[in-house]
Amino acid sequence: MLNPAEMEASLARLDRFNMSRTPNFEPRRAPAIPSFVAAADAGLLYMPVKAGPEAEVRAWLGALGRGGLITDFVQKTLRQWRRKQGLHRSFTVLRHPLPRAYAAYRQVLLADADLRKLLQKTYRIDLPAPDAADTDHREPFLEVLRWLKLYLSG
Known part of the structure; x- marks a missing residue:
């Protein structure tokens, strides 16, 4: 080693794991x-x-x-x-996450026929008819919450 101080200075600037650039894993969203x-x-x-x-x-x-x-x-x-x-x-008005998830379940999952078919076929979640009694939605809603937890955790 002829120049240890110069080598030390060069290695100090080295970003081996590219930590200077923070990755952004959030999807791009249009303004609301x-x-x-x-x-x-x-x-x-x-x-x-x-x-x-x-x-x-x-x-x-x-x-x-x-x-x-x-x-x-x-x-x-x-x-x-x-x-x-x-x-x-x-x-804005916030709602507790559980009633919000149930509202999304009722509004989106039960109304969107393609999404219903996907959940039923791919994930084997047996969804009742949208007009079924609330008691018939308990188990399917819990299954959707389990699926959602797995989906959001990657």
Whole structure:
């Protein structure tokens, strides 16, 4: 070794495992702005969460004022609405994960025939008819939760 100090400095900068670049495993998502709902004359902007109590909040928001609801925002119209409102509040409504999962189960899984077939054929989850009694959904819902846990854990 002729230059140990130079070698040490060079090796100190070496990023053998590429740790300087943090990987991003989250899928790219489009902005949720088109799903935002505003009360026309109340200065409130609702940002819904999927499988949340969207219908109830929309009804409450629509009853607040006389102007109705404003929907189908894009970046530009949202910016214009915010400027026009001056003081305003943006909010969302969260639901406990279990009722949210059950709402998604009822809204999506039971309504989407292709997804039902996939779960029944591939994962052997016996889903009842969408109009079946709630007691008939208990075991299939638990099976879907087990499948969802495995699916989300990779």
